[in-house]
Amino acid sequence: MAKVTGLGGIFFKARDPQALSAWYREHLGLDIGEWGGAMYPEDASRPGYMLWSPFKEDTTYFAPSDKPFMVNFRVDDLDALLAQLREAGQPVEDRVEESEFGKFGWVMDPEGTRVELWQPPAGD
Numbered sequence: 005m006a007k008v009t010g011l012g013g014i015f016f017k018a019r020d021p022q023a024l025s026a027w028y029r030e031h032l033g034l035d036i037g038e039w040g041g042a043m044y045p046e047d048a049s050r051p052g053y054m055l056w057s058p059f060k061e062d063t064t065y066f067a068p069s070d071k072p073f074m075v076n077f078r079v080d081d082l083d084a085l086l087a088q089l090r091e092a093g094q095p096v097e098d099r100v101e102e103s104e105f106g107k108f109g110w111v112m113d114p115e116g117t118r119v120e121l122w123q124p125p126a127g128d
Contacts, residue, residue, distance in 0.1 A: 006084035012076035012122045013055030017066070021058035028056075052078045052106075052124035069118040082107045082123035 018024045021040055028034040034042040034056065041057030055076070059065060066074045079085050082100065086109045089096045097110040107123040 006079060006081040006088060008077040008121075009080050010052065010078040011054055012052060012078040012120070013057060014073070014075060015055075015057050015059055015066070015120075016073040017061045017063060018058040019061050021060055024058050052122070066118050069112065069116055071117045074118050074120055076120040076122050079121050079123050082109050082121055085109075085121060086111075 025034075025036045025040050028042070029036045036042055039057075041055055044054045044056070066072075086096050086100070089111050095112040099109075101108040104125065105122075106125045109121045111119050111121065113119055
């Protein structure tokens with residue numbers, strides 16, 4: 005059975021993502037990257053990393069969800085997990101995105117939250 009192996013990131017809407025990132029940098033010591041969020045290595049024996057990232061308040065990246073946040077989970081086999089979800093009748097998006105960062109797919113949870121599933125690239 006394909007499954008989640010860890011948290012890949014927390015993404016949320018903010019009125020002013022730059023100002024909010026600056027506050028987290030100044031007051032909580034987050035190492036904010038030029039792209040506007042923070043990246044954290046986790047247990048070095050496990051692939052991937054974890055992101056903290058504010059998005060503009062009007063982003064459509066979380067659509068069709070109307071929630072102000074989206075969780076990204078690291079998975080061991082994206083294609084198998086998406087097939088399992090489809091077989092169970094879950095609302096899985098038809099597309100899968102592949103890039104140098106890995107493979108991404110999406111499903112909506114029962115409360116209407118878009119959940120991003122991420123398989124890091126091999127060797128990461």
